[in-house]
Amino acid sequence: MFCDRCGEPATSGDHTPCATAREMEPPRFCPDCRRRMKVQVYPTGWSATCVEHGTRQS
Amino acid sequence: MPEILDRARARVLHDGAGLGEADILEVLRLPDEDLPELLQLAHDVRMKWCGPEVEVEGIVSLKTGGCPEDCHFCSQSGLFASPVRAVWLDIPSLVEAAKQTAATGASEFCIVAAVRGPDKRLMEQMRAGVKAIKEAVDIQVAASLGMLSQEQVDELVDMGVHRYNHNLETCRSFFPNVVTTHSWEERWETLTMVRESGMEVCCGGILGMGETIEQRAEFAAQLASLDPHEVPLNFLSPRPGTPFGDRPVVEGRDALRAIAAFRLAMPRTILRYAGGREITLGDLGTREGLLGGINAMIVGNYLTTLGRPATADLELLKDLKMPVKSLSATF
Numbered sequence: 396m397f398c399d400r401c402g403e404p405a406t407s408g409d410h411t412p413c414a415t416a417r418e419m420e421p422p423r424f425c426p427d428c429r430r431r432m433k434v435q436v437y438p439t440g441w442s443a444t445c446v447e448h449g450t451r452q453s
Numbered sequence: 454m455p456e457i458l459d460r461a462r463a464r465v466l467h468d469g470a471g472l473g474e475a476d477i478l479e480v481l482r483l484p485d486e487d488l489p490e491l492l493q494l495a496h497d498v499r500m501k502w503c504g505p506e507v508e509v510e511g512i513v514s515l516k517t518g519g520c521p522e523d524c525h526f527c528s529q530s531g532l533f534a535s536p537v538r539a540v541w542l543d544i545p546s547l548v549e550a551a552k553q554t555a556a557t558g559a560s561e562f563c564i565v566a567a568v569r570g571p572d573k574r575l576m577e578q579m580r581a582g583v584k585a586i587k588e589a590v591d592i593q594v595a596a597s598l599g600m601l602s603q604e605q606v607d608e609l610v611d612m613g614v615h616r617y618n619h620n621l622e623t624c625r626s627f628f629p630n631v632v633t634t635h636s637w638e639e640r641w642e643t644l645t646m647v648r649e650s651g652m653e654v655c656c657g658g659i660l661g662m663g664e665t666i667e668q669r670a671e672f673a674a675q676l677a678s679l680d681p682h683e684v685p686l687n688f689l690s691p692r693p694g695t696p697f698g699d700r701p702v703v704e705g706r707d708a709l710r711a712i713a714a715f716r717l718a719m720p721r722t723i724l725r726y727a728g729g730r731e732i733t734l735g736d737l738g739t740r741e742g743l744l745g746g747i748n749a750m751i752v753g754n755y756l757t758t759l760g761r762p763a764t765a766d767l768e769l770l771k772d773l774k775m776p777v778k779s780l781s782a783t784f
Contacts, residue, residue: 401693402536418759419690419731419732419758419759419760420757420758420759421757421758421759423536423537424536431536431538432538433538433539433540434517434537434538434540434757435514435517435540435542435546436513436514436517436754436755436756436757436758436759437513437546437549437550437553437754438511438512438513438550438553438554438557438752438753438754438763439553439753439754439763440754441754441759
């Protein structure tokens with residue numbers, strides 16, 4: 396599993412700043428494979444698509 | 454009361470004329486203990502020359518990322534190691550975004566693209582998108598597509614785009630520290646064409662990119678000389694992977710001083726809260742800015758980052774007894 400903000404392994408390092416930042420940002424990396432996702436932000440939400448693992452939405 | 458505030462009261466509040474660069478600088482240098490009085494004056498100016506209404510706007514990115522320019526604050530430049538990937542929004546999703554915006558009571562919807570300037574494909578997407586929005590949603594459409602040719606300006610007018618955003622971003626003297634792939638003067642040329650076309654000019658920038666207080670005053674004075682219909686005021690939100698990714702966030706009191714100073718420089722303009730206010734000012738500061746010169750806001754999310762829920766901002770406006778500007782009031 397990977398941090399969806401920085402793309403580094405979720406189990407190593409401190410991702411507290413990432414979690415804080417994520418309150419005001421959509422995810423950028425797929426948490427399953429760390430690929431960069433195609434992200435579209437909408438006025439009231441977002442969608443993030445990994446070519447391998449599909450689309451996540453807010 | 455500091456002498457500069459007496460002078461500003463006479464010149465700006467009573468006569469409706471903006472402060473010049475030297476006076477703006479003096480305002481930006483006021484100590485913290487004078488901030489409440491400064492904000493009150495800026496609020497009085499806004500109420501006298503603009504009224505109590507607040508213009509609410511939503512924005513969406515039509516084309517995200519992959520930009521060839523090197524604006525050092527921007528996560529959408531293809532020249533930096535930013536995690537933002539290129540993506541295009543389809544027309545049905547664009548119309549849905551306009552509907553989401555209109556549902557908040559907003560009168561403005563701005564379509565934005567991360568480009569140096571629009572190519573044929575983007576202009577075609579704009580034409581189809583604006584037409585679809587106008588058929589489905591009762592809202593004013595604005596656009597922000599980078600630098601334009603005269604033909605593109607004319608095309609946007611023909612589409613029914615009523616306002617065009619093109620930020621100068623910072624003052625002329627600091628611009629080369631922010632962008633090297635095009636010049637401040639090239640941006641000014643586009644703004645001149647937009648003004649002459651009859652479209653409303655929307656032009657602002659970002660504070661906190663490393664400019665000095667003197668350059669902040671220079672920027673306010675240069676914007677005032679442009680006399681834009683709207684000035685969106687952003688505060689740097691440092692983006693990972695960009696050259697400005699580790700710059701410090703603007704201190705809240707400096708941000709409030711800047712809001713008031715920009716209002717005193719441009720008493721009649723629509724001065725809009727744009728990106729970065731959440732991290733720079735927080736909830737309390739957002740309220741203080743609305744009582745210190747701001748009379749418009751972007752609600753909901755931004756282009757690549759998230760904002761406060763629109764409902765939270767609308768509740769705040771209700772609490773402050775500031776009515777949302779209706780669509781009919783914009784014609």
